[in-house]
Amino acid sequence: MVRIKIDDMDLGQIAKSGQCFRMEELEQGIWSVTAGTQYIEAVKEGEEFLFSCEEEEFKRVWFHYFDLEGDYCGYKKQVPEEDSYLREAIRCGWGVRILRQDLWEMLVTFLISQNNNIPRIKGSVRELCNRFGEEKKGRGLKMSSAGMWEEVTRSFKTFPAPDSIASAGLPGLSDLGLGYRDKYILHMAQCCSGPDGEKWMSDLKKADYENAHATLLTQYGIGKKVADCVCLFGLHHVGAFPVDTHVKQIITTYYPNGFPLNRYEGYAGILQQYMFYHKINRLAAE
DNA sequence: TACCAGGTCGCTG
DNA sequence: CAGCGACCTGGT
Numbered sequence: 001m002v003r004i005k006i007d008d009m010d011l012g013q014i015a016k017s018g019q020c021f022r023m024e025e026l027e028q029g030i031w032s033v034t035a036g037t038q039y040i041e042a043v044k045e046g047e048e049f050l051f052s053c054e055e056e057e058f059k060r061v062w063f064h065y066f067d068l069e070g071d072y073c074g075y076k077k078q079v080p081e082e083d084s085y086l087r088e089a090i091r092c093g094w095g096v097r098i099l100r101q102d103l104w105e106m107l108v109t110f111l112i113s114q115n116n117n118i119p120r121i122k123g124s125v126r127e128l129c130n131r132f133g134e135e136k137k138g139r140g141l142k143m144s145s146a147g148m149w150e151e152v153t154r155s156f157k158t159f160p161a162p163d164s165i166a167s168a169g170l171p172g173l174s175d176l177g178l179g180y181r182d183k184y185i186l187h188m189a190q191c192c193s194g195p196d197g198e199k200w201m202s203d204l205k206k207a208d209y210e211n212a213h214a215t216l217l218t219q220y221g222i223g224k225k226v227a228d229c230v231c232l233f234g235l236h237h238v239g240a241f242p243v244d245t246h247v248k249q250i251i252t253t254y255y256p257n258g259f260p261l262n263r264y265e266g267y268a269g270i271l272q273q274y275m276f277y278h279k280i281n282r283l284a285a286e
Numbered sequence: 287t288a289c290c291a292g293g294t295c296g297c298t299g
Numbered sequence: 300c301a302g303c304g305a306c307c308t309g310g311t
Contacts, residue, residue: 018292110292117291120309179307184294223294244292276292 001141001151002051002058008072009049010095011042017096017277018118019233021109021125022159030141034129035065036102037158039138043149052139052151067097067236075270078263085254086271093277098238098270103201104192105159106234110226111184118280120177127176132160132168162192184221191219209237232269241268246279 011031015023022034031042040062041052051058063069076094079086112124140154165173166189173182192201204212212235216227228242241261243251251259261268 113291114293115291115306116293116308117310120291123309177308180294180305181307221294225293229292242292245290246292280292 001149002053002055003045003048004051004058005048006066006068008076008095009066009097011044013093013095013277013281014097014099016281017093017273018280019273020099020101021118021122022129026140028143032140032154032156033065034156034159035099036105037134037136039136039140039154039156041138041140041154043141050141050149052141065100067100070097072097072270075267078267079271085250086274089274089278092282093274096273096277098232098236098273100236101233102159103205103230103234104162106230107188107192107222108159108165108185110229110233111188111221112178112181113229114181114221114223114226116179116181124177128165129157129159131172131176132164133157134160162189162197163194165189166193181221187220205235209235209239212237213240228269232272238269239266241272244276246276247272250275250279 011023011033012025014020015025015031020035024032026032026041029043033040033042038061043050051062053062076090079090081087108128109121109125113121134157135155136158138154138156139151141149142152144150165185170182170186173186176182178185191197204215207215209231212231213227216222216230217224222230225242225244228240231237231240232242241259259268264271
């Protein structure tokens with residue numbers, strides 16, 4: 001187990017921030033995180049977080065995954081007092097961070113996200129993993145009768161590999177609640193399969209934001225918004241600023257003269273997350 | 287019952 | 300190039 005103090009992070013908020021669709025609360029504050037082919041559980045205890053892995057794995061995988069090198073306090077400070085809307089959004093979603101998620105997983109989940117709602121996206125992703133994912137053993141957390149945290153074995157499903165979806169074909173993608181998005185996902189799976197697919201993705205990871213965005217736009221089913229989500233969540237180009245129906249509404253309501261993107265050059269995507277979180281959770285939170 | 291959801295495609299002017 | 304209807308489907 002790893003015990004570490006982390007500021008500006010709340011797992012419940014991250015789970016409800018619409019960037020990941022497989023994070024869930026098991027019981028009494030135990031969060032399960034399934035990321036690609038990896039699994040971990042975490043709880044918060046006072047000022048510290050407890051993670052169900054060894055120090056080595058935490059440093060190699062999870063430190064990076066939770067973007068613990070990111071200075072969120074610094075980002076927040078850039079927002080001026082006068083912007084009372086964004087100040088309030090940050091106060092509401094103070095613990096949201098941009099996870100460094102798997103590129104392939106982001107391609108698929110944000111293809112699913114288009115013109116869709118979050119509960120249904122989660123259902124489709126879950127069924128996709130159940131059908132095509134690999135069953136693996138991971139480590140979880142459990143409170144012992146003595147009131148001590150201990151590690152337990154937990155089985156989970158990995159996010160399916162491109163070739164397993166590609167070989168399933170369109171018929172294999174039925175009954176997952178994907179609707180018309182099934183064909184986009186099949187195309188994407190074919191694009192990302194095999195050695196060529198590996199290269200396509202690794203080149204994408206090396207590209208800067210402009211080039212990555214342009215490359216993504218050439219893909220069937222990926223438009224401006226999904227491309228920005230993939231850039232932000234799958235490639236960690238935090239300058240990407242996805243504009244969806246919610247953000248559009250926020251801008252018309254609070255920024256009639258346009259959102260000041262210039263002010264937040266290179267990290268506007270971080271602020272977009274606070275805005276989005278506030279928009280979809282403000283009612284439930286009160 | 288209609289409308290909406292982390293939009294994009296394909297067609298028209 | 301801009302505008303606009305169609306589109307799967309579950310939730311409210």
